[in-house]
Amino acid sequence: MIRTLLVLIAIGVGFSCDSDENKKGRFLLKGNEKMEENDPKSAMGFYGEALEMDSTYADAYYNKALAHLQLNQLTESIQDLSLAIQYNPDYYDAIFQRGLNYLDNGEFYKAREDALKLTLLEDQNWKSYFLTGLVAERLKQFPEALTAFETAFKLDPENSDLLVNQATILYYQKDFENATKLLNQAMDINPLEPNLHNLRSMIYFDEQNYEEALNSVEKAISLDKSHAYFYNNKGLYLLFLGHQQKGLDLINQSIKMDSKNPFALRNKGIYYVMQGDKASALQYLVELNQNYPDMDLVKEYLAKAQAL
Template identity: 75%
Template sequence: MKKKTTNLFLALLIAGSSFSCDSEGNKKGRFLLKGNEKMDENDPKNAMGFYSEALKIDSTYSEAYFNKALAHNQLNQLSESIFDLTLAIRYKPDYYEAFFQRGLNYLDNGEFYKAREDASTLVQLDEQNWKSHFLTGLVEEKLKNFPEALKAFEKASSINPGNSDLLVNQATILFYLKDYKGSTKILDKAMAVNPMEPNLYNLQSMIYFEEKMYTEALKAVEKAISLDKSQAYFYNNKGLYLLYLDQPETGLELINQSIKMNPNNPFALRNKGIYYVMQGDKISALQYLAELDQKYPDMELVSEYLKKAQAL
């Protein structure tokens, strides 16, 4: 139900934009710039070709490894991206942006403790950079160390108060801690900073759902979708709210749409289980809920609806 973060800053991280190609003999620099042009054209495959040419000239060229890693990210090749970022760091041990991007990649790859190591390195390299604390917060959130995550996001926000994402992250942690009033208060601040932030409205919808205000939840998530139609978890949440508003078939369509967009979201599978419980289909409900109860025993609603399925 939460947004993915790894590519959040992708457009900001292309290295080499300040490179000055001051001589015809600087072939590796020209290849780097050509690769960047291909990235600007949303052509990561050909961009990697140019970065590879630069690396043939200089196998220690950290910026080329870094940009090549970002091209791998565009193609959802996390392991390859991590490999290139590690090489970028090997030849430039204080490469802040490479540590930051590698930490984000580790998070998406489920390697939370490696991400924590990179976050710690970022704090050592630049404690006054908000991204150091942002990555720390993301890691502690994944490890369910919510007070530590909240502290890190608050520190990041104090450094960069104009970033609405950091406020939404704080509000999300408070939501996990079931402090809905505190979460709503932070969301109000985020709305004042950036009223066009879709994740703000999605989280608002989740708070309404927990408060059993299903119509309000639906309106809020529809606002999120109107601002960003690419997020699978928005459609999944809308589908769940429709189940509770006695519109099961429309709800199921949206849940299935969410699964097509992101097959790895266990919350969508849970919601399908809830749908089948509501339809009185015990066998189908148990297919989803029994497995989820084993893999994610703390997931909200799973235990409740598994018991209902077993009682059918």
Template identity: 65%
Template sequence: MIKLTNKNLIAIRNIAFLSFLSIISCDSIEDKKGRFLLKGNEKMDENDSKSAISFYEEAIKLDSSYFDAYYNKAMAHLKVNQLDEAIHSLDDAIKVKPDDFESYFQRGLAFLDNGEFYKSREDALKLKKLNDQSWKSYFLSGLVEEKLKNYPEALSSFEKAVSLDPKNSDLLVNQATLLYYLKQPETALQILEKAEIVNPTEPNLHNLRSMIYFDAKLYPEALEAVEKAIALDKGQAYFYNNKGLYLMYLGKMEDGLELINQSLKMDSKNPYALRNKGIYYVFKGDKVTALQFLNDLSENYPDMDLVQEYLQKAQAL
């Protein structure tokens, strides 16, 4: 029987420790960067975008050509509305993979949200070159042309997108929205019926339907439709603004104003809510306050529905 002395035990412990160090030192950069990526993904699942970004940055320090880290970092920035940072990360991702479809799609959407419409249009064109059979190529194109107020071109793009993915309720609602802008309300309502069959819980279809009913002076129906939209999504400022307008037209002035003010608290820059406040003061016979709202809107948004009508009414008070 071999007896182990303290000296033998120390030697064994040292060997074990050295073996552990050897394992650590042999840990490849590939393994390390992969762990940082996974940690970042875990933080994204926990809705901790800030920590996720830090982990992705650590991965990038180890490999400046790590596509997944750049792309996921961009998604983390988007989640917290850091549009410039997201665009920069997607730029880096595209440098690594110049033909990655999803990177161009996400960057195009980010450009759109950032007000860089022509850059978004360039990404839409790139998407069509990469894959002209994807609905996303035409969806982005439609969104861009809508922002640029090229409504016939936008409608054509959404129609193409729908033909490629006819069960996509978002595409159908966008198609209906363009028809509404182009003063084709009956056709828009028909498209909304299709969208509702596909996805009855899509709040935007109910909101758009309410707007069409309002234009047709069907105020109770408009109110009922927008209330469905709010029940499905309580976080959209413009739903409350529309409901406030409809209530005013139904004679519930103070209830309407309360909802319009609630909408402005959620989005203080919404010109439609400011218009509706101007309309409120016209109804109340307050010429001075009404003109404060409506004169500015007439100058900055001269083509907005109801602005010129209520400006004239305010001036006549």
């Protein structure tokens, strides 16, 4: 749920003579300039020029992978990162980014292998344990995830995201009191972290404090208007506050932004239960109960739909 991170561009080094090494470095730098201009397609052209000069140029593969990522080309990004690692087996940033990509691609066990490589390479780098925690979270190994995020925070105690990650695990475990304590600690470090306010809203919702849930998620949206989950959560809270059409509009907006979010489909099912539309509610909730049997509210609202 929480993975806001800036990837780093590899920087080429110039040389005084106009050697092949200097030329490929210039192509790398030109590609980086295009990335700064938010033009990843042109950037890939320059990285390709560098690779034509040196097919083992790990930095060019790495930067090209980031350009693919910006274009949502996850498979191609993973392929280029693997080539960067092939030619530079200890390329920490490439292994880290590939692990994140594997997670986004649903390849959790490959991500776990990369997390292990990172801890072997740099056991005092917070990112090694951050990736370890993310993998354990996806595998629902919550105690292991919590330990990893705690270790990461000890290594980078000014990183509020790592506290939010810990609070997220405690939220999954329904330990709202300690999750809230961690969020308060994160607030002291960075009160402008949107995921902090979104998670706080989720805790308020589970405590049936819907007004405060709405206030918190609106704060999250004011800080990050690009996050589909925030709009989906706001839509859910509005449903429970009696503003059902407004809630549905936001849930639909969230689906347009991210069509793969099962929580948004659940919320549409809840909306139709509230409308008394049994057929439409079952259309969503029956399949969700089959695919996500542990998702909160699904069984409850499936039973309500069946009773209509």
